[in-house]
Amino acid sequence: MDQTGQEDTAMMRGTGRHPVATRLAALILGGVFVAAAVPKILHPAEFALAVFRYHLLPSPLINLLAIYLPWLELVSGLTMIFLPRWRRAAALVIMLMLVVFTTAVSTRLVRGLDIACGCFSVDPHHGRIGLWNVARNLILLGMGLWVYAGHDT
Numbered sequence: 001m002d003q004t005g006q007e008d009t010a011m012m013r014g015t016g017r018h019p020v021a022t023r024l025a026a027l028i029l030g031g032v033f034v035a036a037a038v039p040k041i042l043h044p045a046e047f048a049l050a051v052f053r054y055h056l057l058p059s060p061l062i063n064l065l066a067i068y069l070p071w072l073e074l075v076s077g078l079t080m081i082f083l084p085r086w087r088r089a090a091a092l093v094i095m096l097m098l099v100v101f102t103t104a105v106s107t108r109l110v111r112g113l114d115i116a117c118g119c120f121s122v123d124p125h126h127g128r129i130g131l132w133n134v135a136r137n138l139i140l141l142g143m144g145l146w147v148y149a150g151h152d153t
Contacts, residue, residue, distance in 0.1 A: 022150040025143045026087055030080030032140060033073045033094060036120050040070035043122045050118030054104055073097065080147070088148055095144040102137040105129050 040047040048066035051057065057065060072093070079090035101119075108115060108129055117127040 019150075022147055023084075026080045026084075026091070026147045029094060029140060029143045029147060030077040030082075030090070033077030033080070033097075035077075037070045037074035037077060039120065039122050040066070040118075041074065044070070046122035046124075047118060049124065050116060050122055053113075053115040053118075053124070054108055055113075056104055056107070069097075091144045091148040095141055095148065098137050098141045098144060102134055102141070105133045105137070109134070 051062050076090045076093045079086045116124045117129045
């Protein structure tokens with residue numbers, strides 16, 4: 001019960017998720033995606049090279065992705081932080097991006113590529129891909145699921 005004597009709405013819905021925890025997860029997840037977007041927006045050519053190094057896309061799609069993806073990350077992150085009515089949709093978009101990112105990193109690890117992640121920096125010598133990237137993405141994916149399932153407006 002809260003201070004007014006009413007039961008917490010999340011607990012009443014049976015989700016078992018506290019709204020404060022959901023908001024905190026949304027803030028962290030949104031902040032991560034905003035932080036990841038900024039260097040890519042500021043340096044699109046370098047980010048295009050980072051995308052190219054994954055060797056997953058045909059050349060004509062690389063520049064398009066390098067321009068579009070950071071803005072999708074930024075808008076999704078800001079929506080997660082500042083627009084609670086759209087938070088569930090933002091969580092879904094972020095989870096889809098995380099599935100794609102995790103698949104890309106995992107396939108490159110299996111193939112033995114030693115490349116920069118391109119996640120939070122466009123510097124080719126910073127942030128090599130590794131199991132840490134997969135683990136981090138799975139944690140973020142879990143946070144996205146938490147926000148999506150425990151959404152409160």
